[in-house]
Amino acid sequence: MNQDEIDYLNKYDSSKYQTPITTVDIAIVTLHEQQLKVMLAKRDKHPFKDAWALPGGFVDVKQDQTLEDTAHRKLFEKTGVKTPYLEQIYTVGNNSRDPRSWSITVVYMALVSADLLNLHAQNASEQIQWFSLNELTQADELAFDHLDIINACKDRLRSKVEYTSLPVHLLAESFTLTELQQAFEIILGTTLEKKSFRRRILDAGILKETGEMKTGNNRPAKLYRYNGNKNNHFFNRNIEGAR
Amino acid sequence: MNQDEIDYLNKYDSSKYQTPITTVDIAIVTLHEQQLKVMLAKRDKHPFKDAWALPGGFVDVKQDQTLEDTAHRKLFEKTGVKTPYLEQIYTVGNNSRDPRSWSITVVYMALVSADLLNLHAQNASEQIQWFSLNELTQADELAFDHLDIINACKDRLRSKVEYTSLPVHLLAESFTLTELQQAFEIILGTTLEKKSFRRRILDAGILKETGEMKTGNNRPAKLYRYNGNKNNHFFNRNIEGAR
């Protein structure tokens, strides 16, 4: 860096340009009672005071080093979960979505196992509630364009389920193949053929048997653990529901 | 909107919060002389003065209604092209990518047919050059994290070619199946089997014969036109090169 550039940077004052306000919003999604749920928080400030909105907020330029840090921070504040599956979905920016100003939001989606969340305790609070992803409509009058954003997340979920192993992130650390199949079915909104499903998943080599069994009033089922960290496995052929 | 909210908005001054600076960058990609090329512009200002960078810049809150408007505006300034295939790739934001400040950039990729561009005229200018997408390295010392961004675009291109019809956007309005196959091959970096390729594309029903033929020193080839506007067709099985 030469003196010329150093001088330029010393004189640079980013606050003197008119720029959009930039936020990060997160769709925190979980699977509970056979339904996909998304967390919404009641806004305690203008604009859209008292409306339900995705958790989110401004980048804290002191505290956050990256956009992912902002997303992780917000997620931890709301759920206490530190290492979820977190994926950037897209960024919306225009001059009409926020009455204050030209506004940009970077949207993340987090998938969290319900067993890491104390869903009932959180429901007791007035401020946070879990909504069924499929039942949200215009009538719910969400803040900003958050209904559109949630629908975009739902579409992304659905389409990724067709060719990835993404639903594992909605389950507990160990799970049966039937539980995994149900997660796929709930996201896709169809039933899947058992044998094909099991073959697809097992042939992919992405699960490891834990050695434990899940017992009930019937034949016990093998428990598996996902073997691929926070990454998804990509199949090179879509699952049936896609057709 | 009630009086309370109106008062809040009247008093709201977005410039008093410290926020990241936000830009839009575009990877403009074309196919020329059997190679993928990306357009870079030489920076005439600090920071990274005189380094090559992706075209891009700040959202103009007066002129642009949406982020896509900003991308289209930048693209038009550089190429004169108004309606390209334009896709949002992702958004990078952190406190280290720009020496001025915490910085966010929303990255778009545009695919443009080489026959809409006057590549030679542009190469004559000192300010803009087309670089082979596969030959850019650290040694080129691109501005900011633009090499990383370009590599992310390259990865996205490659992976989408495995299951979409995306390469049609790199060709002229009418093209032969052999030209389309070559575009796929260049992006994938492999050769494809002719019969499978043609069957896949024709069975998808995404092309329409123009009725014209392309002639040369050999059997003439049917010319086709893409039948799907700016959307991609999604195949439910990946192409060979994927394995």
Add this chain to the structure above:
DNA sequence: ACAATAGTGTCTATTAGACACTATTTA
């Protein structure tokens, strides 16, 4: 006729879907 490229016929290999079957538990 030959070179060059366009375009096809058809066999094989792979894998998803269908569906009936067997296995293992509790009550």
Add this chain to the structure above:
DNA sequence: TAAATAGTGTCTAATAGACACTATTGT
């Protein structure tokens, strides 16, 4: 032994890959 769910055997259908073949042009 019945109910319930886990898990398998195996046939069929769909489709991608391989590759040899035919077709049509200019020279």
